[in-house]
Each structure stands twice: as structure tokens, then as C-alpha cells.
Amino acid sequence: MKNKGLSLNTIPPLFIPLRFFLTAPLFGILSALLILYHGPEIWTSRWQSGSLALTHLITIGFMLMVMIGALFQFIPVMTGRLVPGCVRLVPLIHPLLIVGALSLCSAFLVPIPVLYWLAFISLGFGLLLFALSLMRLLVSVFDNQLIVFLLRILFAVLLITIGLGLFMLLAYGIPELGISFRHYTDIHALWGMVGWVVLLIMAISSQVIPMFYVTPEFSVRYLKVLSFVIMVTIALISLLKLMTVSGSIVQVREVINIIFSCELTFFALYTLYLINHRKRKIPDVTINSFRLALISLLAAIAFWWLFKGGEQRFGFILAIILLYGLALSAIVGMLQKIVPFIIYLHLQKLSLKHPGTISLIPSMKKIITTQISQKQFVLHLLSYLLLLASVFYTQLIWFAGTFMLLNFIWLGFSLVQSVHLFKRKQTQIQTYPELEIPSF
């Protein structure tokens, strides 16, 4: 491959992904404040308004926000082309997502119909724009790269999750329709909390782990087959959930559950194996976030088999393990790698235009230092463990909420200070020739 005439465009403007990354910790802070506001009653029922608002602040406000930002950054690096129309669409998608997440969570807390409608319209429209921007990529056949394949699966799963969510929003917004939305809540949660979360982690891991930690590559064929099989399995489980329970259905359901657990266990063990076989075992605290995520996936599977159909609080434990332990651990770890990397990349781009400035570019470890990452991991782990404990010892909720708040404040601080460093270095590089002119 000779790149003559290919006109690579792999580096989107810095604030395209960064605006999503910088917004996400704010939703994390809001979710911690919500826990502190509600106190122990947050774990009283999954239908409790605070629990619903909390789940969606985390999933839409934090996870979806970061995922969209990361895709606008990763796709060009992998395919050599910017996401079509991203420069024009991102300034619309980003505020729509913020308004959608805020109005949805407010609607759970203060059930005013107009808030449901605002959430329905802004989330629906924002995600439609996002889907349109990715559509050209998803329907065109590039060189059948793994990331494009995983994106197609991820996108299908996300579409089903959000489709079910929007359908339930309609039921909330127009109670006269008489839609029994609770019937679909389990299926919505299955596609979102298990399907989307696991496939998102799979997509992140397949790109971030071999690239930043120099592990052996994931088997492309294995990940393609696994991601497809996971989607099909979730579809089967959903169909069985809709069917009337009879003896044979229960048996089929159990068999599918065993298969599904094996698929997820194998993915977690395989990824842990790759991490442990890094070619150069350079100490890096952020890799612990990925280890924690994968161990959480294994814990979730074990927990589900041990306590399925048990008390409601076991459902909360499972949700905390999947969202906070699996998804958020991996995302927090990823942010501490990709934000310094893209800042470095933009400074390199600038430096190449200003000869002699290469020494002004900080290393990635100076953009987000090891000390910052260490504190982040400790705060994340502590808040995770406290959240789990608070389901059983409800008075611990105050500590859990406080450490969760500190975790997201620290994440926001680490990202904002790296942007300040970028601005400072950008000015130094741009003014470098002037500094070199001797004054007489």
C-alpha cells in the first residue's frame, strides 16, 4: 500500500472527542450527588425514581457520552477517514445528548410529561444524527476490519436497547396508551446492561489493550464470532422471556443461560490471558482498571448463578458490578490512555509545523501522571466496594456516595488539567520562533 493520493485524515479536531470526554465526569458527579440526596432509599426498589435516574445518568450521561466521543476518535485512526460530517454534526449531537440525559433523569424524579417528551425528542434526534453519521461507514465494506465489524454489532445492540427505551418513554409520556412498559424493562435492561456493556468493553479492549499495553493481538475471527453469538444469544433469551413459562421453555432457557455464561467467561479469561502475556511488562497503573473490569465480569456471572431469582437487592449488586465494576472501570482506564494520546498527537502535529519544538512536547506520562492515575484507581476501587457494601449495610451509602463523588471529581480534574497543559504547550510551540529571535 502506497499512501500517495489516499489523503489520510486520521486526526479529528481535538475538541470533537474531548467535548464528550469532558462532559462525562459531570454526569458521574451528578449521579454521586443523586445517591447522596436519596441516601439508603436509593436501594429500596428498582422502580424507585432515584434508581431509574441513577442508572440513566450512568448509562447515557457517562457511558454513551464517552462511547460516542471515542468512536469519533477511533474510527479515523483505524480506517484513515474521519466520520463523515462529524465536524458539522458533533456540535448538534453533543448538546442533544446532554439535554436528553438530563431531561430523562429529571423526568424520573419529577414526572412531568413535558420532560419525557423533551427526553424522547432530544435523545431520539441526537442518536439519529449519530446513527446517520456512522451509517456510511457501517454499510460500506472497508477491508472488513475487526473494529468495523464490532461496531456493526454494537450499533445493532444499541439500537435495540434505545428503541426499547424510547418505546417505554412513550408509555411514560402518554399513559393513556395503556402500554405495559414494565413487561419490557427486563429485556431493555438485558440488552443495555449486559449486551451493550459487554460488547462495548469488547470493542474497547480489542483496540486499547493491544495498542497501549503491547499485548498479543486478539484473534479477529474469535471476536467476530463471539460478538455475533452474544447478540444472537441475547435475542434468544429475550424471545424466551416474552413466551409463557412452561416446563420445556424453562429447560431451554437454562441451556441458553449456560451457553451465554460460557461465552462471557471465555471472553474475560481470554482478555486476562492476553494482558498477562504483555510483551514488555512496563508498570502501568491504568491496566489495573481493565483487570478490575474483567474480574467484575467473572464476578457478575458467578453472582448471577448463585443468586438469580433471589432478593431484589441482589439485582442491585448485579447492576453495580456490571455498570460500575465492568463498564466504568474499563472506561476510566481507557480515558487515562486516550486523552493523553490525542493531546500528544495534536501537539506533534503542531510541532512538525514549527521545527525545533519537539522537545516542548510532554510525554504521555506527564499529561496524566502515574500519581494521578494511581489516585484515580484507588478512588474508583473504594467507591465500587463501598457501593456494593451499601446495598447490605445501607448506612454506608453516605461513604459510597462521597467516594463516588471524589472519583468523578478526580477524573474531571485529571482531564481538565491535561487540556490546560495542552493549551500551554500549544502557545509555547506556536510562539517558539519569536522566542528564538535574538533581541539587540
Next chain:
Amino acid sequence: MPKELLIDVSEHEPPKPFDEVTKLISQLKQGEYIRMLHRKKPLPLIQLLEENGYQCKVNQGQETAWEIIIWNKQDSLVNEYCSSLVSS
């Protein structure tokens, strides 16, 4: 015959390959080109080099997954030689 500067970054985490290549580029003399061994196809690096007067050719490698040949477009001797290298 142009002189080849070999650099193996296949076991380096980002952005070390970037650092090493940009340092080597700044020392590149007339009649020299770089052969970079990499485990990935570093598209952002290739883009930045091409925007700054260098030409890159990406081949599937033998020792590592990818081999990237980098040379200065203005260097006619190297230009002719590197352009003739077989792409896979």
C-alpha cells in the same frame, strides 16, 4: 545505493514509535531512508509525515506485521529507489 536506517518499534507502546521516528527523521541525511518495523499500521503517523514532505510506503512485513518505508520526497535518488520497492 541509498542507505537504510532500520528501526524496530514493534514492541513499543504509543507514542514511543512516534517519538523515535520523528527523532530519526530530524537526523535524516540525503541518500537515506527509514525502514520502520511495526505491529500496527500507524495511520496518524503516516498522515503527519506525508503532510510534512515525506513519503510513506506500507508493506506487510516478514519479521513484524507491517514495514513502513519513509523517505524525503525531495531526495530524488531515494525517491526513485523507494518507489520501486515492491508493495504487497
